[in-house]
Amino acid sequence: xNRLQLAxxxxxxxxxxxxxxxxxxxxxxxxxxxxxxxxxxxxxxHFGPYSRDVxxxxxxxxxxxxxxxxxxxxxxxxxxxxxxxxxxxxxxRQEPDPSLSxxxxxxxxxxxEDLWHLELGSTVLFYYRQTKDWDRALERACAFKKVSxxxxxxxxxxxxxxxxxxxxxx
Amino acid sequence: xxxxxxxxxxxxxxxxxxKRDGWLIDLINCPEIQRLRRIHQLGVSNFTYPGAxxxxxxxxxxxxxxxxxxxxxxxxxxxxxRIKNARQALLATALLHDVGHGPFSHLFEPCLGINxxxxxxxxxxxxxxxxxxxxxNQGAYLPDHVADLINSxxxxxxxxxxxxxxxxxxVDRLDYLRRDSLFSGAGYGHFDWHRLLTTVxxxxxxxxxxxxxxxxxxIEEYIFARYYMYQNVYLHKTTRGFEALLxxxxxxxxxxxxxxxxxDANPALQRFWSVPMAxxxxxxxxxxxxxxEFTVLExxxxxxxxxxxxxxxxxxxxxNRDGFAMIEPPPPPNPLKVDDFGEWEPELHKLLTxxxxxxxxxxCLADKVKxxxxxxxxxxxxxENQSAVNTIRVVDGGKPVSIGQYLPRLKSVIAPPEDRVMYxxxxxxxxxxxxxxxxxxxx
Numbered sequence: 001x002n003r004l005q006l007a008x009x010x011x012x013x014x015x016x017x018x019x020x021x022x023x024x025x026x027x028x029x030x031x032x033x034x035x036x037x038x039x040x041x042x043x044x045x046h047f048g049p050y051s052r053d054v055x056x057x058x059x060x061x062x063x064x065x066x067x068x069x070x071x072x073x074x075x076x077x078x079x080x081x082x083x084x085x086x087x088x089x090x091x092x093r094q095e096p097d098p099s100l101s102x103x104x105x106x107x108x109x110x111x112x113e114d115l116w117h118l119e120l121g122s123t124v125l126f127y128y129r130q131t132k133d134w135d136r137a138l139e140r141a142c143a144f145k146k147v148s149x150x151x152x153x154x155x156x157x158x159x160x161x162x163x164x165x166x167x168x169x170x
Numbered sequence: 171x172x173x174x175x176x177x178x179x180x181x182x183x184x185x186x187x188x189k190r191d192g193w194l195i196d197l198i199n200c201p202e203i204q205r206l207r208r209i210h211q212l213g214v215s216n217f218t219y220p221g222a223x224x225x226x227x228x229x230x231x232x233x234x235x236x237x238x239x240x241x242x243x244x245x246x247x248x249x250x251x252r253i254k255n256a257r258q259a260l261l262a263t264a265l266l267h268d269v270g271h272g273p274f275s276h277l278f279e280p281c282l283g284i285n286x287x288x289x290x291x292x293x294x295x296x297x298x299x300x301x302x303x304x305x306x307n308q309g310a311y312l313p314d315h316v317a318d319l320i321n322s323x324x325x326x327x328x329x330x331x332x333x334x335x336x337x338x339x340x341v342d343r344l345d346y347l348r349r350d351s352l353f354s355g356a357g358y359g360h361f362d363w364h365r366l367l368t369t370v371x372x373x374x375x376x377x378x379x380x381x382x383x384x385x386x387x388x389i390e391e392y393i394f395a396r397y398y399m400y401q402n403v404y405l406h407k408t409t410r411g412f413e414a415l416l417x418x419x420x421x422x423x424x425x426x427x428x429x430x431x432x433x434d435a436n437p438a439l440q441r442f443w444s445v446p447m448a449x450x451x452x453x454x455x456x457x458x459x460x461x462x463e464f465t466v467l468e469x470x471x472x473x474x475x476x477x478x479x480x481x482x483x484x485x486x487x488x489x490n491r492d493g494f495a496m497i498e499p500p501p502p503p504n505p506l507k508v509d510d511f512g513e514w515e516p517e518l519h520k521l522l523t524x525x526x527x528x529x530x531x532x533x534c535l536a537d538k539v540k541x542x543x544x545x546x547x548x549x550x551x552x553x554e555n556q557s558a559v560n561t562i563r564v565v566d567g568g569k570p571v572s573i574g575q576y577l578p579r580l581k582s583v584i585a586p587p588e589d590r591v592m593y594x595x596x597x598x599x600x601x602x603x604x605x606x607x608x609x610x611x612x613x
Contacts, residue, residue, distance in 0.1 A: 060541050
């Protein structure tokens with residue numbers, strides 16, 4: 001994922017910015033699974049799929065003063081929030097990334113999705129890639145996350161994963 | 171029964187207990203492991219540091235030695251049964267983690283379009299290889315377990331097993347830093363490795379690894395060692411220049427080949443080029459293993475007399491260590507597009523052509539180093555996303571905290587550097603290229 005792509009993604013979050021590095025990780029994971037050309041490598045982490053590429057790209061954008069990072073809200077210990085700097089907004093307006101425009105609507109939906117659904121859903125999808133079996137993927141993901149596979153939240157996460165997989169653009 | 175002993179300049183003696191680990195000696199004797207004796211650990215770093223001639227074989231033995239020490243320690247201080255159950259798989263992973271490397275290690279991967287991790291996994295799973303047979307003989311589960319631990323995308327096994335082999339502080343890094351420092355003669359890369367090995371412990375969840383606070387200074391030393399080694403050895407401008415030259419030569423050969431020209435390929439490379447993809451499944455493991463450094467060097471020797479002027483010139487420059495000059499490009503006009511230098515490359519091509527270089531793309535080599543490859547250590551910022559794989563953590567007041575938080579003075583060293591792009595051009599045009607760069611900077 002390059003700077004332009006990440007800046008585009010952050011811009012989709014609007015003025016309030018993108019809340020949480022975990023959310024960013026899962027949004028990129030899902031977008032990639034939907035066929036978005038972001039090219040990040042993921043491994044399974046305690047909190048679902050995790051990519052160092054995403055974390056690095058985010059830190060690089062902040063370091064280059066193209067994005068602003070705010071730690072908060074409670075005593076500076078809450079999730080980080082990312083907004084674009086005005087310089088980055090200007091450059092993005094001048095030269096937008098056409099390769100991502102087809103994914104804007106999906107990206108916005110994912111950014112506003114419930115974090116737990118993103119977390120569990122991405123884990124389900126991660127296992128689905130290995131097993132090609134939704135029941136087994138849900139079972140393994142729920143065992144990994146130590147939650148029941150029959151509760152509503154788990155089913156919502158499964159639906160999210162399946163929807164993304166169905167709509168994949170190749 | 172005596173131990174099998176290797177003399178090693180880092181550890182003096184590397185000993186394997188024939189009774190307990192005789193299978194490991196059988197594994198070392200497999201042709202696929204012996205092949206690693208013929209692969210330079212640091213690619214063409216010996217063009218810069220003449221002593222850097224050490225091999226993947228010595229490194230693999232060193233990593234296995236460190237894994238033995240670390241498992242011995244964990245067996246003593248934690249649930250011994252758990253360690254014993256994973257012992258064979260982890261030792262085999264340590265020895266085999268680089269078995270898929272091709273000529274000149276990482277350097278040649280973009281030339282051949284290969285990924286050594288994929289090939290390591292393929293070699294371990296391939297029933298015709300010696301290493302597969304030894305592993306299977308030791309336990310039917312072993313080939314898959316070892317392949318899973320090498321596969322960075324696989325999560326079938328507990329995080330601590332993966333972290334020992336591949337994380338921010340693992341046995342692979344502990345060996346190569348000190349080994350590369352010793353053989354390059356660069357003099358960096360010293361740290362208290364023994365303390366790091368013998369103080370690691372499980373966290374409260376018993377699935378992940380942390381260090382006690384008393385080890386914090388040893389961790390700091392380790393991070394600085396990585397910093398110095400990256401600055402002085404791994405990303406040395408001369409080495410990077412020869413790496414770029416080798417890649418340009420290979421790209422040119424591929425162009426000649428695809429345009430129907432004759433590239434006079436030796437049999438091993440002919441076979442390699444006859445398949446559509448250099449990936450497992452497309453190319454047989456046995457064919458992949460035939461591509462060695464001497465195969466590549468012999469091929470380059472052949473090309474010195476090739477009718478394609480650029481190919482022949484690059485081959486000659488490479489063998490004679492007649493490198494290019496490095497030049498920093500002007501800043502990219504759009505900071506969101508760091509790979510786009512605007513007029514710089516087209517103008518440089520014109521300059522090359524005007525100076526008689528008829529294939530300017532071959533003589534204008536961009537060397538792009540991602541920021542993460544210049545960062546000695548990075549850690550995940552949000553505590554809840556942290557694990558041994560992405561963060562080194564020490565236990566402070568009963569809670570694990572990242573080393574960056576525990577030692578805030580590390581901030582400047584672990585801050586993410588930007589991607590760096592350098593260009594390499596023939597020395598003959600260095601002055602004019604510098605003037606061009608300065609002109610574009612002002613524009």
